[in-house]
Amino acid sequence: MVNKAKDISTEQKILEAARQVFFDKGMDGARMQDIADKAGINKALLHYYFRSKEKLFETIFAESFNNFFPKLSLILESDTDFSVKIEMICTAYIDQIHSMPYLPIFILHEVARQPESFLKKIWSSYPPPVKLFIKVVETAVKKKEIKPVHPLQVIMNIVSLCIFPFAAKPLLQQVTGISKKQFSVLMEERKKLVPQMIIQSIKK
């Protein structure tokens, strides 16, 4: 398979191919041969650009980790009501993951398998803004805008409701037989449903 756009660099072709194969098979199941085929080059060239499979994986994993936390900081720091922030976060998450539905399983599977030291290194470059998120919830509680709640429960609720359906998509499709299209419709609906649920569960 040769890339039509001649201006796409070999490195970019490799990264795109690696993304597809790693997302699909995971680190252990991915084959350098498959990545080379998909990029339209041969194995040796992979090693020329990225020294080893591990280095290539690290590159994909790091950028994915970053993508897993959509522009949360910007939203959290914005000067908007708490409920508006919730709505924006849900929409950002659902849109983000909808465009790369294999991301959640990949991240969850690999995070559970990598040594702590490796993870520490990765997100020293891509820090998820959890502290900030917790602070935003705590502030809303103090200002009596919402009920006193454990911030982590709220965060878990939001992320669960937005992301899990994508992680469970293959299972859901197998079990219910719904089409790709029907699934997309459900996910679009959730951009309204999920914030409603969250707000309702913590409003005074």
Place this chain on the structure above:
Amino acid sequence: MVNKAKDISTEQKILEAARQVFFDKGMDGARMQDIADKAGINKALLHYYFRSKEKLFETIFAESFNNFFPKLSLILESDTDFSVKIEMICTAYIDQIHSMPYLPIFILHEVARQPESFLKKIWSSYPPPVKLFIKVVETAVKKKEIKPVHPLQVIMNIVSLCIFPFAAKPLLQQVTGISKKQFSVLMEERKKLVPQMIIQSIKK
């Protein structure tokens, strides 16, 4: 490592070891040598009991698939209020997964990777009671016990809120630094929180 209880059969030792290794590493990352070591036997004996790695995996995957759907049918068929059913399902799910926290990632990762034909075969023996679940929600809607809602959205909400936190546990612990114990406390709380959220979101 030799098993102390002499009455535990070799087959059981293999299955327990295989469960651990497959849950931890996935099919592709698992090594027959690791399973043999953990079971206190050698590789050849694995092949004597289960012809191949694939057969052994199939055994573990099938029983896991079954465990992923806790005794839903019994609860769904029970003669109780809709809201009580929701509560029972959440408790059943959280308790079930709490006792095997690696199950969700394993199932989600592997389901996405197995061919459709294989999955069809598996759950012809372990059918998840989705049809029944949908019917229960639809009945509650018709009886005007709850708002008109898309049953799949309700099901997704329940499963997301109960299961995702376990799938995200390694990530959550890395990112927030909470202990195993603190995590358990949060999950216990959720047995009350989640049903409340679900009921509130669909009550008339």
Place this chain on the structure above:
DNA sequence: GTCTATAACTCGATAGAC
């Protein structure tokens, strides 16, 4: 930068003794 050829190694599987 890109290719072919191959070295070095890992791992599932089997043969065959006890």
Place this chain on the structure above:
DNA sequence: GTCTATCGAGTTATAGAC
């Protein structure tokens, strides 16, 4: 049933020509 020893396929990585 259980073991040791080994084969052979498949995979990452490198050497070296162009």
